[in-house]
Structures are given as C-alpha cells and as structure tokens.
Amino acid sequence: MEYKIFKLSFLNGVHFGEGTLDDTAYTFMADTLFSALCLESIKSGVGMLEELVAKTKYGELSFSDAFPFIAGTYYIPKPNIRIVSNNEGDSVLKKKYKNTQYIDSSMIDRFVAGDYPEEKLGKLSNLGVKEKRTLVSIRGQEKTEPYRVGVYRYRENAGLYIIVGYSSDDVLNFVADIMDSLAESGIGGKRSSGMGRFTYQIVDMPGYFSGRIDKTTGRNMLLSAALPREEEIEEAMINSNYTLIKRSGFVFSENYSDELRKKDDLFVFKAGSCFENAFLGDIYDVSKGGNHPVYKYARSMFVSI
Numbered sequence: 001m002e003y004k005i006f007k008l009s010f011l012n013g014v015h016f017g018e019g020t021l022d023d024t025a026y027t028f029m030a031d032t033l034f035s036a037l038c039l040e041s042i043k044s045g046v047g048m049l050e051e052l053v054a055k056t057k058y059g060e061l062s063f064s065d066a067f068p069f070i071a072g073t074y075y076i077p078k079p080n081i082r083i084v085s086n087n088e089g090d091s092v093l094k095k096k097y098k099n100t101q102y103i104d105s106s107m108i109d110r111f112v113a114g115d116y117p118e119e120k121l122g123k124l125s126n127l128g129v130k131e132k133r134t135l136v137s138i139r140g141q142e143k144t145e146p147y148r149v150g151v152y153r154y155r156e157n158a159g160l161y162i163i164v165g166y167s168s169d170d171v172l173n174f175v176a177d178i179m180d181s182l183a184e185s186g187i188g189g190k191r192s193s194g195m196g197r198f199t200y201q202i203v204d205m206p207g208y209f210s211g212r213i214d215k216t217t218g219r220n221m222l223l224s225a226a227l228p229r230e231e232e233i234e235e236a237m238i239n240s241n242y243t244l245i246k247r248s249g250f251v252f253s254e255n256y257s258d259e260l261r262k263k264d265d266l267f268v269f270k271a272g273s274c275f276e277n278a279f280l281g282d283i284y285d286v287s288k289g290g291n292h293p294v295y296k297y298a299r300s301m302f303v304s305i
Contacts, residue, residue: 001062001165003205003213004172006179007069008198009159013133013151015189015196022132024150027160028188029271030063030224031247034283034297040181052178053295057283061175062165064223064301065271068102068127070158074209075102075124077272079221079305080241084114096121106208108305128154133193149190159198163205163213163223165301176202215304219274226281226300227268235277242273247296268298278302 016025016032034056041048055061068075078100100121103111110116133151154160166172179200186196205213213223225245228236248265264286279300287294 001059001167001214002172003163003165003210005074005203005205006162006164007159007201007203008066008161009200010154010196010198012194012197013131013153014187015149015151017189020150022148022150024130024152026128026130026152026154027066027068029065029247030162030299030301031268031297033063033066033162033187034295036182036185036187037175037178038295040178040185043181048178051174053283055171055174056297056299059280060167060171062224062299062301063297064163065225066160066162067223068124068158069161070124070126070155074105074161074206076105076108076223076303077101077221077270078103079108079112079219080243080270080272080274081112081219081305082241083111093118093121099123106206108212108303112305126155127158128152149193151195163301165214172202209303212304214278214302217304219276219305220278220302221305222269222271222273222275223301223303224297224299225268225271226279227266227284227298228279228300229282232279232281236275236279239276240274242275243270244268245270266296266298274305275302 014024014026016028037052038049041052052061056063065077067077083097096118097116100123102124103116104120107116107120130150130152132148164172164175166175183198183200185191186194186198188196190196204210225247244267246265246267266284266286281299284296284298285293286296
C-alpha cells in the first residue's frame with residue numbers, strides 16, 4: 001500500500017455530531033467519511049458505490065480518522081498506554097498529560113518515552129474556536145422555530161487531514177473523484193446551511209510518519225476506529241489497551257424505507273487504542289430492516305509506536 005495525506009481546509013464552520021445539536025466535535029471518524037463517500041458515489045450510479053465498497057473491503061483502499069493539522073504539524077491521537085514522565089511526581093504535569101487528546105506526530109517517540117515538550121501538552125488552542133449559531137426551522141405553515149447549533153471554525157492554516165492508503169494510482173484517482181464531489185456537498189451535519197464544505201490538497205506523507213504506517217511491529221496504535229473480524233478478536237485482545245465507543249445514527253437514504261430509521265449499533269475500538277497484535281477489521285452491514293445494506297467502515301489503520 002501507498003499512502004497520501006488529504007488536507008481539508010473548510011470554507012465555513014462545521015458541525016460534527018457530539019450527542020446534542022447545540023454542541024459539535026472538531027474531528028470526525030473514518031466511518032463518517034466512508035458514509036459520506038458512499039452517498040456521493042451513488043450520484044454516479046450504483047456501480048460506483050459497489051466499487052467503493054469492494055475496494056475498501058478487500059484492502060485496495062483505506063482511511064484514517066480525520067485528525068487536526070496546524071500549519072505543517074500533523075497531530076495524531078494520544079496513545080492509550082501508560083506514560084511515565086521524567087517528572088512523574090509533578091501533579092500539574094500529570095493533569096496536562098491527562099487532558100491532552102492529540103500529540104505532534106513527529107514526536108511519537110518522545111511522548112512514549114515521557115519526554116514530550118510540556119508546552120505542547122493540553123488542548124490545541126490554535127486549531128479553532130467553538131461557537132453556537134441560531135438557525136430557524138420552518139415546518140409547513142407553522143410559525144418559525146429558532147434553535148441553536150454548535151459550530152466549529154478552524155483558524156487560518158488549520159483544519160483536518162485524512163491518511164488514505166491505496167493500492168495503485170487508479171485507486172487514488174478513483175477516491176479523489178468522489179472527494180471532489182464531497183467537497184462541494186460538505187461533510188457533517190447541517191450541510192443545507194453551508195456547513196462542512198471544503199477544499200483539499202493531496203500531499204506526501206512526511207518521512208518520519210510514513211515509515212510507521214501499517215508496519216505492525218512492536219506496539220501498534222489505531223489511526224481509525226475499527227472492529228476486528230470475529231476470527232481476529234481473540235488474538236487482538238492480547239496485551240491491548242483500548243477504548244470502546246458506540247457508533248449509531250440514522251440512515252439518510254430515500255430508498256431505504258418510507259420513514260427515517262436508525263442504523264444498528266456497532267461498538268468499535270477508538271483511534272488511539274493500542275494493540276500488540278494488529279488486525280484488519282471489516283466493512284459491516286448495519287442495516288436494520290430496510291430495503292438495502294448500510295455499510296459501516298470499521299477497517300484498521302495502524303501506526304507503530
């Protein structure tokens with residue numbers, strides 16, 4: 001597999017689900033990207049959707065979650081392992097380590113060794129700002145109903161990036177064509193309000209980073225929310241440190257059913273979870289009584305730490 005970085009620069013604010021409408025996350029997971037790509041591919045016909053699913057299911061195409069970048073620095077999730085700092089007795093430093101969600105990908109070794117620069121610990125204050133926007137809902141002839149929506153706005157030279165693994169240039173061009181369409185439509189919620197639209201660049205992986213992707217030696221950290229296949233679970237659990245999260249939501253398809261229906265819940269390992277034994281994962285069908293399959297991306301991408 002070859003790997004490229006897709007750098008997404010958002011034109012307006014974004015709204016990524018965080019449980020309530022008036023809140024928002026500032027990143028999204030690989031399954032959200034995959035669902036959005038599926039919806040865009042349908043615009044070009046069922047054949048393209050089937051090709052997208054096949055390429056991902058059989059390892060020709062893979063995605064990381066979306067992570068922050070600020071200028072030329074690419075951030076990755078904090079590894080889910082115990083870190084012994086050089087200043088282990090410093091309670092303030094311990095709190096900073098605990099509150100850190102993302103680390104500079106060029107400093108993986110320093111973080112694991114407990115020698116990560118203190119000034120880089122904590123929240124990414126230079127990434128952007130969270131705010132609330134008041135929108136108005138008009139239903140039929142009823143009076144207008146204002147409601148609040150959580151919006152995140154990235155600062156200049158900041159945004160999100162995705163690592164894309166591909167087996168050939170044809171596969172890279174295939175996904176780029178769908179991404180072109182998605183950039184115009186937007187990703188996340190409230191796209192009808194102009195949120196989630198972006199431009200993107202395809203850039204090379206930094207050398208310090210590319211040599212670690214999917215090498216699966218030593219300790220391996222997930223870069224995508226993933227779920228092992230049934231035959232992979234037992235081995236994957238050996239000497240693992242992980243966080244499980246529930247992925248759910250509604251099916252946004254006019255052909256699925258006559259009414260809005262929920263997807264089947266799927267529990268996956270969160271990016272940042274660490275494993276001694278790497279696994280592939282799969283594309284799962286989370287349809288729940290509808291007229292067609294609903295695909296959930298839960299394949300793995302690992303970085304060696």
